[in-house]
Amino acid sequence: MPHAQTPDHSGAAITMQKVQPFGENDLVLTTTATDLDGRIADRHSAYHDNLSPPLIWTQVEGAAAYAIIVEDPDAPRDQPFVHWLIWNIPGEATSLPEGLPNDASLGLIGGATQGTNDSGTVGYFGPRPPVGHGVHHYHFQIFALAERLPFDARTPLADLVNALKGDALASDDLIVTYEAAGA
Template identity: 55%
Template sequence: MSETPYPPHHSGEALSIMKVHPILDTEVVVASTAQRPDGRLDDRHSAYYDNVSPPLSWTAVPDAKAWAVIVEDPDARQARPFVHWMIWNIPGEATGLLEGLPAEPLITPQGAIQGRNSKNGYGYYGPGPPPGHGLHHYYFQVFALDNTLDMNSETSLDELLSALKGRTLASGGMVATYEGPVRQ
């Protein structure tokens, strides 16, 4: 990530990427065609509409054997950021994820595992900030790993973070925004 850390907004806890210190100084550049020029995520990727995972792309990291992605919203009014997505064991040669991955524990690319989001479902759960709550920020955090992780879909965020420490070669991210409907 860049030298300026992401500040948590409402939650009192730091984002995952701030807790993992990569081995290399290489920054992973993350992007999505689902993000508009103003930073807003397209409606179809929100819980208010189709709730499909957005396509992601990232820069390659030499010697990466696997990738992990964590998406969090620190603007949720709770003690910890809201977890929208945890997926790991994405093959090391991958440079992104396709749109609309199934909400199942085991998915393709071969061997990738999705954990539970804060709604207790598997896979991606799109932005759904309460109406009138204002603009929320969604941190798409990508970690290049030195090997796959021997963890199953019931792995908690804390367990995933512990595994990422010391195994992360490089990391990076992007921030997308979304705002719920305005109250009438």
């Protein structure tokens, strides 16, 4: 039986490993976009329709907003590849629908802001691991925030992470997988 290829990791920490929430609340993030093995559906891949997946989470008492960061630490580069930054999702929200537009400001989501991903575009950029690089793991990290964040779409990940360090009430990490078809 052939040995499954596994990608080299960037070696750098993902956001979840840098932020310690100060609250005692539980937060659980789920999606209906994966199969039983945790593989995200093709329509959410940048090889296909590049639709952001539907996400559902438990509400955290006292949360003024939520932030979601999606990173791929299996990317063949020094830092994890950032696939999605979205913050200021209203505190009363418990889900995001599939296929959000790639706009910096999302009025339909209470004025949530989407940042620039590592492909250089605003909004969601789905999994697109190199062909033959093996299975990649995509970390959908959610943070419940005590306050809304004053950032615009050009805010770098480092600034967002620093704000999360002082503002996160709770967090969760949903890991999904994807592998490029082909040899």
